[in-house]
Amino acid sequence: MAKQQSATSNIMSLLQEWDKGSNYMIGTCLKLQLQAITIFVSSSSGHKFLSEFMEVGGVLTSLEILGLREGKDEDKAQALQLLMSIASAGRNYKELICESYGIMAVAECLARSKSEETQDAARMLLQVLAEGNPKFQVQVYKGLIALLSSSSPKAQQMATQTLRIVQRIVGHANPSIVEPVVALLKSYHLEVQYEAIELIKDLMEYEVQESLLRSLVSSLVPTKDEIKKQPEILDDPSVPELKRPLPVFVQQAAAAKVIGILSHQSNHLCERLIQLRCVSNLMVAMGNEDHADSQRQASITLEYLVRTFPIVDENVNEAMGDNLYQLFLNNPDSLYMTMNAVQADVLRSNKVNIPGIVDALD
Structure with missing residues (x-):
């Protein structure tokens, strides 16, 4: 009897506290309230509840919860689940969320959240808002x-993953995607680099192909200003405090790797990369004594081009000289460990500009 009275008293206290809450910002049992609403609106017979929730401004309230500075991540995750249930009810509901500036609210939540659960819920909602929603799919895409320029590596990874899906839905590539996706190659996080490379491979099927190829070739030779600049990424607290290379050198190595992948993927891409002077730039990267991975990746990629195209082989041999050329061919992935400073300087100062390249490749 005493236990029953105690339980009843606890419930009454909870309900009284709940009743005192005049709005959601107080946070009284907010997650529990959102869970209850989600159950009702997502049930098979929940159309009436959904309509009533929409009429009282439920979407705007849910979106505002996402932007609360002091809000709990678990509350935001549940608000995202509620919005997912609403979006799943049909295209009209997706449009209503988007018309309420929902895309911006969800994207900002993904960028700012420290909880992977909340970030994943935001990512999934953005994907759903792009599917079967032609009026707003481009807005989700943008x-x-x-x-991609977020300071959160997890947000960058998730955004890149989702872009691969939304890119196919939209059917065309916005030129504004080129700079940020190539900039992701500077990341110290391998999972971010991986997703960026996969997206770049996908984008070869779209009208930004030429811009991407030019940007990748350019990334092989960082400017003096880029090398001197101290980027914010060096302050990334999620990366161990080791002796880390400059982000532009990380990008240089990744660009060499991507160029190698694209060269294997298509002869057309391979030929266009050569026309854009990637051979000369790969040699410059091979001579970068400040970053071994740049040297290694550039050497592996250049070896493929040399063995595939006789004209490239001829010009690289001439630029390197016989001794360095033989060292290079014998062990391209470990050349950086055996060559001396003079040989590295030869690579950095090469002037390879393959004449008549178009005719020769044809």
Whole structure:
């Protein structure tokens, strides 16, 4: 009897506290309230509840919860689940969320959240808002592009993953995607680099192909200003405090790797990369004594081009000289460990500009 009275008293106290809450910002049992609403609106017979929730401004309230500075991540995750249930009810509901500036609210939540659960819920909602929603799919696409420049590596990874899906839905590539996706190659996080490389491979099927190829070739030779600049990424607290290379050198190595992948993927891409002077730039990267991975990746990629195209082989041999050329061919992936400073300087100062390249490749 005493236990029953105690339980009843606890419930009454909880209900009284709940009743005192005049709005959601107080946070009284907010997650529990959102869970209850989600159950009702997502049930098979929940159309009436959904309509009533929409009429009282439920979407705007849910979106505002996402932007609360002091809000709990678990509350935001549940608000995202509620919005997912609403979006799943049909295209009209997706449009209503988007018309309420929902894309921006969800994207900002993804960028700012420290909880992977909340970030994943936001990512999934953005994907759903792009599917079967032609009126707003481009807006979702642009929102995801904006997230590529986020300071959160997890947000960058998730945005890039989702862009691969939304890119196919939209069917064309916005030129604004080129700079941020190539900039992701500077990341110290391998999972971010991986997703960026996969997206770049996908984008070869779209009208930004030429811009991407030019940007990748350019990334092989960082400017003096880029090398001197101290980027914010060096302050990334999620990366161990080791002796880390400059982000532009990380990008240089990744660009050499991507060029190698694209060269194997298509002869057309391979030929265009050569026309854009990637051979000369790969040699410069091979001579970068400040970053062994740049040297290694550039050497591996150049070896493929040399063995595939006789004209490249001829010009590289002439530029390197016989001794360095033989060292290079014998062990391209470990050349950086055996060559001396003079040989590295030869690579950095090469002037390879293959004449008549178009005719020769044809």
